[in-house]
Amino acid sequence: MYRYQILIEYVGTPFVGWQIQKKGKSVQKTSQSILSKLLKQKIILYSAGRTDREVHATEQSAHFDVKNKIQNIDKIIKSLNFFLSPKKISIINIIKRNKNFHARYSAKERIYRYFIINRLGTPVIENERAWHIKKKLDVKLLKQGAKKLVGTHDFSTMRAKNCYAKSPIKKINKITIKNINSKIEIEFRSKSFLRNQVRSMVGCLKYLAEKKWNIKKFENVLKSKKRKNCAPPAPAHGLYLAKVIY
16 A cells, blocks of 8 residues: 545635535545546545635645555646546645655644735625624734733633544644735644634634723633633634645
8 A cells, every 4th residue: 555645725615624524515525536536446535634614725734545656646636636626626736655644643733824804895806715804903912812822721712612622722833913905814833723723713813903802801711711701713714724744
């Protein structure tokens, strides 16, 4: 058996998420179905992370095993994209890996980016690709709040009820915030995240930046470890799995 890493870009809007579900089309099922036909055997894709419904990816990472060595990777990529591109999925690359590589367990860091369009006018080009917020956000307060999230914390407040992680304690390595022409980009780096954690953090940062909360209230919400105290999570369509570092 030969193992390959596959890098995948997709628009999350048409899908129920990465993982195969009982109802609705998933990125995993759509991609591995075409891959199975081209390689003429059943292929199972194991991803670095299960993105939720409507969450996008600029570089999702997964791996698969195949009986025979792929002789022409470029040809397979072109063939895959012929079928997948109309479905809003693109294969960026396929890389030969050793058997010890695992898309999920070998990952050292995951990078997520959240985009906000902060202006009065409704975005057309980036509709369903970013969160449109009309009320002016205080970017300085965004950055102050972000500093409070960096480091190791109990993120129970920002954890979905159906999260399967064994512990709510996570370490945020870095948060970077950029604001260019009313487009705010918030980048989160961590080895792993809880379910809905990034969207919940963005929702709380938004409350702070529009001055519904002050910095003390923001800190108290995080320290409370109670989900009921969390601000409404940011919409899924503004979130992107940007890259997985190995």
